[in-house]
Amino acid sequence: MHTTHTPEAVATAAIECHGIRMSFGGIPVLKGISLVLEPGTVTALAGENGAGKSTLMKIASGQYKPDEGTVEVRSEHLHAGDIQAAHRLGVAIVPQELASIPEMTVYENLFVGRELRSPVGLLNRRAMMRQAREFLKPFGLEIDPAARMGSLPVGIRQIIEIVKATSRGAKVLLLDEPTSAIAEQEVERLYSVVRSLRDQGVAMLFTTHKMEEIRAMADRVIVLRDGNLVEDKPLDQLSDDDIVEAMIGRELEDMFPEIGVPKDEVALTVQDLVIGHGTEPVSFSVRRGEILGLAGLVGAGRTELMESIFGMRHPAAGSVAVGGRKVALGNPAAAIASKIALVPEDRKGAGAVLSMSVLDNASLPRIKSFSNAGWINNRKRSGSIGDIMKSMNLKSRGLGQSMETLSGGNQQKVVFGRWLTGPVDVLLLDEPTRGVDVGARSEIYRIIVDLAEQGMAVVMASSDMPEILSLSHRALVMRGLTVAGELSKTELLESSAQDKIFRLASGLEASTKKETENNDD
Amino acid sequence: MTTDRSTMLEPSPGGTATKDPTRRFSWQWLQGFAVRHAMVVVMLFVVAFFLYKSARFGTLENMTTILIAAAPFALIALGQTLVILTGGIDLSVGSVIAASAMAAAYVAKASDGNLLLTVLVAVLVGLAAGAINGFVVSRMNVPPFIATLGMLTLASGVAYVIGGGAPINGLPANFGAIANTEVLGLKIPVLLMILAIVGLAIIMKRTSYGMRVYAVGGNRLAAEIAGVKSKRVLFSVYTISGVLAGVSGLMLASRVISGAPNLGQGYELDAIAAVVIGGASLMGGRGTIWGTAIGLLLIQTLNNGLDLLIVPSYWQDVIKGVLIVLAVAIDVWAAKRRTS
Ligand SMILES: Nc1ncnc2c1ncn2[C@@H]1O[C@H](COP(=O)(O)OP(=O)(O)OP(=O)(O)O)[C@@H](O)[C@H]1O
Ligand SMILES: [Mg+2]
Numbered sequence: 001m002h003t004t005h006t007p008e009a010v011a012t013a014a015i016e017c018h019g020i021r022m023s024f025g026g027i028p029v030l031k032g033i034s035l036v037l038e039p040g041t042v043t044a045l046a047g048e049n050g051a052g053k054s055t056l057m058k059i060a061s062g063q064y065k066p067d068e069g070t071v072e073v074r075s076e077h078l079h080a081g082d083i084q085a086a087h088r089l090g091v092a093i094v095p096q097e098l099a100s101i102p103e104m105t106v107y108e109n110l111f112v113g114r115e116l117r118s119p120v121g122l123l124n125r126r127a128m129m130r131q132a133r134e135f136l137k138p139f140g141l142e143i144d145p146a147a148r149m150g151s152l153p154v155g156i157r158q159i160i161e162i163v164k165a166t167s168r169g170a171k172v173l174l175l176d177e178p179t180s181a182i183a184e185q186e187v188e189r190l191y192s193v194v195r196s197l198r199d200q201g202v203a204m205l206f207t208t209h210k211m212e213e214i215r216a217m218a219d220r221v222i223v224l225r226d227g228n229l230v231e232d233k234p235l236d237q238l239s240d241d242d243i244v245e246a247m248i249g250r251e252l253e254d255m256f257p258e259i260g261v262p263k264d265e266v267a268l269t270v271q272d273l274v275i276g277h278g279t280e281p282v283s284f285s286v287r288r289g290e291i292l293g294l295a296g297l298v299g300a301g302r303t304e305l306m307e308s309i310f311g312m313r314h315p316a317a318g319s320v321a322v323g324g325r326k327v328a329l330g331n332p333a334a335a336i337a338s339k340i341a342l343v344p345e346d347r348k349g350a351g352a353v354l355s356m357s358v359l360d361n362a363s364l365p366r367i368k369s370f371s372n373a374g375w376i377n378n379r380k381r382s383g384s385i386g387d388i389m390k391s392m393n394l395k396s397r398g399l400g401q402s403m404e405t406l407s408g409g410n411q412q413k414v415v416f417g418r419w420l421t422g423p424v425d426v427l428l429l430d431e432p433t434r435g436v437d438v439g440a441r442s443e444i445y446r447i448i449v450d451l452a453e454q455g456m457a458v459v460m461a462s463s464d465m466p467e468i469l470s471l472s473h474r475a476l477v478m479r480g481l482t483v484a485g486e487l488s489k490t491e492l493l494e495s496s497a498q499d500k501i502f503r504l505a506s507g508l509e510a511s512t513k514k515e516t517e518n519n520d521d
Numbered sequence: 522m523t524t525d526r527s528t529m530l531e532p533s534p535g536g537t538a539t540k541d542p543t544r545r546f547s548w549q550w551l552q553g554f555a556v557r558h559a560m561v562v563v564m565l566f567v568v569a570f571f572l573y574k575s576a577r578f579g580t581l582e583n584m585t586t587i588l589i590a591a592a593p594f595a596l597i598a599l600g601q602t603l604v605i606l607t608g609g610i611d612l613s614v615g616s617v618i619a620a621s622a623m624a625a626a627y628v629a630k631a632s633d634g635n636l637l638l639t640v641l642v643a644v645l646v647g648l649a650a651g652a653i654n655g656f657v658v659s660r661m662n663v664p665p666f667i668a669t670l671g672m673l674t675l676a677s678g679v680a681y682v683i684g685g686g687a688p689i690n691g692l693p694a695n696f697g698a699i700a701n702t703e704v705l706g707l708k709i710p711v712l713l714m715i716l717a718i719v720g721l722a723i724i725m726k727r728t729s730y731g732m733r734v735y736a737v738g739g740n741r742l743a744a745e746i747a748g749v750k751s752k753r754v755l756f757s758v759y760t761i762s763g764v765l766a767g768v769s770g771l772m773l774a775s776r777v778i779s780g781a782p783n784l785g786q787g788y789e790l791d792a793i794a795a796v797v798i799g800g801a802s803l804m805g806g807r808g809t810i811w812g813t814a815i816g817l818l819l820i821q822t823l824n825n826g827l828d829l830l831i832v833p834s835y836w837q838d839v840i841k842g843v844l845i846v847l848a849v850a851i852d853v854w855a856a857k858r859r860t861s
Contacts, residue, residue: 061746087748099746101739103806104732112736113748115729122727164747 012074014039014203015060015091015172020069022055024405027397029055031227032069037172037203042194044214044235045207046247047224048437049409050395053207054096056224057174060205061093062086073172087113092165096176096207096408096435100157102150107132109149110164135167136160139193155182155298159189166197173197175206177408179213180435182298182463191216209409209437210464211240223247248439255438256470257446260453262290266324267457268309268340268426273318275304276481281318284476284483286426286457291448293472293492294461295501301481302461303345306428309459310342311335322425336365338426341419345430345461358406359385359399362418369422384421392417393443409436416444420451427451429460433467445471465498477504559855560798560815563848567819571826578829585711591821592710593618593769593776593785595814598792599717600762602813603725605796607738607758608805609665613654613672614766614792618785619680621646621770626689626696626780634693643771644764650676651763655756669759673789680782689780700775710772717765722810734758738805794845795820800852819848 013036022030029052037043047053058064060071062083071078073089100109107128116131118124132145139159149157158178165173179187194204194217208214214221214235221238223231223246231238231246267288272281282305286292294302308315314330321327328334335342353361362385363370370381382399389399392413396406403411412435419427432448433441448471452458462468468475475487485504491497502508555562571578597614604611625643632638650672657668683689700710707715725731736744737751745751766785774780798816801808823844827837 083745084748084750087746093746095742095746099740099743101736101743101806103739103802104735108732108736109743112732112744115732117729122723123729123732168748 012039013037013072014074016072017056017060018070018072020056020059020066020071022052022059022064022066025397028227030059030066030224033224033227033229034069035222035229035232037205039171039201039203040198041219042198042204042206042217043220043222044218045205045222045224046209046214046243047207048247048395048439049413049435050407051224051247051437052227053224054176054407057093057095057176057205057207060086060172061091061174063093087168090169090171091174092168092170092172093174094158094161094165094176094178096180100149100161102148104149105146106136106143106149106152106160107145109160110135110145110167114168135163138196139163140189153299158182159193162190162193166202171202173202173204175204177207177209177435179208179210180408187213187216209433209435209441211243211438214243215240225249244438247437255442255445256466257442257449259291259449259471259473260289262452262473263288263455267322267455268459269321269324270309271319271321273305273308273320274316275301275308275313277316279480280482282483283318284486286459288425288455288457289452290474291452291458291460291472293468293475294459294478295463295465295468295475296461296478296484296505298463300478300505302478303430304481305478306342306344306430306459306461309335309426310340310428312342339424340426340428341365341424342428343416343419343430343432345434354404355402357400357402358389358394358396358414361403362389362399362414363421365418366422385418388417388420389414392447393440409440412436413440413444416447420447424451424456427456427458429458429462431462431464432460433462433464465501468492468501469497475501477501479505479507555855557855559852560800560812560819560848563851564815564819564822567822567826567844571822571829575826575829578826583825583829587818587821587825588711588714589708589776590825591817592708592714593772594788594791594795594821595714595817596717596765596769596772597762597788598795598813598817599721599810600758600765601789601792602796602799602801602808602810603721603734603758604665604762605738605793605801605803606725606734606805606808607755608741608803609658609755609758610669610793610803611654611759611762612666612669612789613650613676614762614769615785615788615790616673616676616680617647617650617763617766618770618773618788619782620650620676620683621767622774622784623680623683623689623780623782625771626692626774627683629692629696630689634695636695636699639696640699640771644767647763647765647767647770648760649763650766651760652756654763655759658759659752659755665759677782680784684780684782686782688782692778692780694778697775697778700772710776713768713772718810718814725810730754730757735806738807740806791820792817798845798848798852800856820845 016036018034020030020033021028033056045053045056055064059066062078062085073091076089078089079085101112104112110132111128116124116127129145136143136145141156141159143152143156162175162178178190182190197204206217218235220234221231221243222229223243225247265288266285268286270285271283273283274281294305296302304313307313309320311330311332311334319326320329322338322340325338327338327340353364359382363381367376370377386399394413395410403414406414416432429448433444436444448458448460460472469492472492473489475492476483477485477487487497487500491500577583597618601611601614621643624646625639628642629639654669654672657663658665700708702709704712725734733744733749733754736747736749737754741751770785773784795816796808796813797803798819799808799812801812823841824837827840832840
């Protein structure tokens with residue numbers, strides 16, 4: 001942007017990586033990557049799931065030691081594999097999987113590692129709280145610094161993580177999928193944070209799978225594919241198609257497939273479900289073959305609604321029925337027996353057992369169907385899981401690879417695909433494409449539409465507006481742990497749909513509850 | 522432990538707030554207190570039960586007995602709290618007590634009552650054991666359970682080696698002075714216990730060191746990214762735990778003026794129980810020094826009260842086991858109520 005390419009400017013590069021090579025278990029992940037970030041610039045790091053983006057960031061922030069290559073921060077050599085050194089040199093990272101400390105308060109999270117002390121050496125909690133409030137204010141966060149981090153919505157925690165990094169005077173900020181946990185409406189806040197940091201001269205590198213975000217934030221785009229750097233250009237010299245093509249190495253056809261016509265038979269009936277303390281009851285039904293979108297801001301209750309249907313939390317009142325048969329509430333096993341499946345939002349916490357292999361994770365929900373009298377039939381299991389993972393285009397070193405070493409997007413494919421080994425009538429998807437690359441995303445869309453076509457009723461919570469608009473037959477907008485309104489397919493196709501959803505989600509528009517009830521019978 | 526994401530988003534309408542804010546002591550206030558301090562309430566019930574059952578329980582003399590019995594045990598429970606806060610565990614403290622007691626007894630006898638040297642050796646034995654634990658856990662990345670299990674066996678072996686397999690008796694009379702001298706009206710072990718509780722409570726709540734211990738236990742990666750030297754923190758908590766065990770061993774040996782190689786056997790389990798009863802999470806990141814203090818007082822009160830009621834010792838174990846699990850179950854239940 002406003003950097004000049006004189007030799008001096010190059011000499012003052014914020015961070016330089018040279019010839020970075022890295023492999024895991026003999027399999028190369030990065031094959032000689034060099035890049036330079038200059039102060040006051042924002043660079044997007046694009047690439048498919050497993051392309052090595054997070055690995056590169058971990059190397060640049062001193063978490064991993066590369067097999068070959070060097071990292072220099074403002075002309076100082078970064079001793080490999082030393083987080084503290086990176087920290088001292090002003091390199092901060094906000095990792096892909098949240099790195100907050102849930103049991104500690106917001107201000108403790110902000111100040112840990114550089115606590116404020118009174119002259120006697122004791123912690124000065126009051127000063128930390130005051131400063132924390134000041135740090136948060138420019139970012140539009142009016143939260144109590146003494147609130148427990150774990151009690152805040154993920155999106156807010158994400159922004160606090162960024163505040164934490166920058167309030168320490170970081171000159172290089174590495175953001176690994178900063179928007180993956182944030183609702184679309186809240187991404188604006190992140191944009192303005194990034195812009196103001198750029199004006200302060202911070203060099204930023206961020207990864208994302210969304211084109212709008214690259215357009216909104218980046219000055220320059222770097223694309224990784226199969227461990228190689230295949231593109232490095234200013235944003236204005238690249239079209240969206242150029243970027244996608246560089247990422248997946250081929251042209252991408254239509255992102256969203258045609259959605260089919262729902263059948264008449266109702267699959268899921270939710271009646272007067274109360275998911276919060278004294279909140280309005282929620283009622284709706286989903287037909288076979290129908291995809292119901294769930295929109296709303298972070299904390300609106302989409303996850304809570306799904307978890308209530310799936311039995312992970314006990315609703316205060318109401319009932320859930322599949323094909324007219326009541327499902328026992330508060331009991332996931334009963335929900336699974338009633339052919340309900342849930343792909344949760346938080347794959348690290350609820351979706352996967354990270355220490356276990358892909359195979360074990362994928363067969364967990366239906367382990368009984370792969371065993372005889374308690375003995376696991378491994379051939380049957382590997383065959384069936386292998387087929388599904390192949391159809392999902394999973395990138396792994398075989399089914400034995402442990403989940404925690406899989407790239408984020410590929411983890412999502414596993415927790416998604418594992419339900420497809422058995423019969424499902426109701427498929428609950430909570431942010432099904434969070435952190436999933438464009439190529440895989442269009443595959444997942446196609447899978448969702450196929451599954452609906454086969455007769456599943458799909459409920460899909462998403463913060464991705466195009467997903468809601470293009471993929472659902474009908475959408476509910478949630479707010480305050482209840483349904484604030486509903487949009488029909490025709491309404492979803494109108495150009496004002498996005499605006500209407502936003503107004504409902506933020507409470508600017510009054511509830512259209514009546515419509516919901518009419519549609520229920 | 523899962524965190525409840527629905528909390529905080531919705532203020533619970535009605536319900537918890539007291540109707541009349543000026544009337545502080547209401548039924549609802551009491552309920553709220555009971556839920557917030559479940560363990561204090563359990564403690565009150567236990568104390569009330571023993572007061573009712575035994576005339577001697579409530580005497581000043583008996584209270585002093587409880588405190589004196591609690592002291593050596595308190596020191597290791599406090600060290601254990603720090604270790605557990607980082608998400609680790611120290612199984613070796615019981616054996617370190619034995620090793621330091623034997624070493625102290627040996628030196629006292631050999632030096633003919635050189636108290637300074639005796640104290641120094643006891644502390645050094647604890648320090649060495651703790652530092653080795655800390656090194657193995659933080660630098661060699663051996664899981665704490667295994668590292669300290671190894672130390673448990675090693676230190677116990679050392680204790681037997683020192684005495685040639687037998688206790689060390691016939692110690693100079695001044696050896697007993699360490700635990701039996703009164704300062705400010707309190708026996709030294711009790712004084713040390715109080716100092717350790719207050720000191721560590723301040724350190725954990727009011728210093729950056731304390732905050733870093735919580736951070737490492739709460740999310741080690743996050744702490745490291747924030748610039749916390751997590752290896753140092755881990756090393757330090759095991760070292761502190763070791764030193765406190767060393768001092769504890771000295772106190773126990775001095776109290777009976779002899780060293781026995783089986784001293785402190787099984788203490789680590791009571792210490793872990795005290796920490797967990799105090800509300801700490803074995804996953805790390807959650808727990809307090811005050812909680813541990815309540816936990817260890819609860820266990821000691823049970824020991825003492827059941828003794829007074831002349832309950833046979835095997836039955837005491839049965840009752841204690843049940844009560845420990847029950848107490849934690851109540852606390853977990855109350856914690857759930859607290860967050861919703
Ligand atoms: N610790 C590890 N051990 C073994 N393999 C690993 C490890 N970390 C990463 N990998 C592998 O390295 C490759 C690159 O992973 P990385 O996380 O960098 O991808 P990414 O580009 O960030 O993907 P995503 O967009 O899904 O986050 C993947 O194939 C992954 O399985
Ligand atoms: Mg990644």
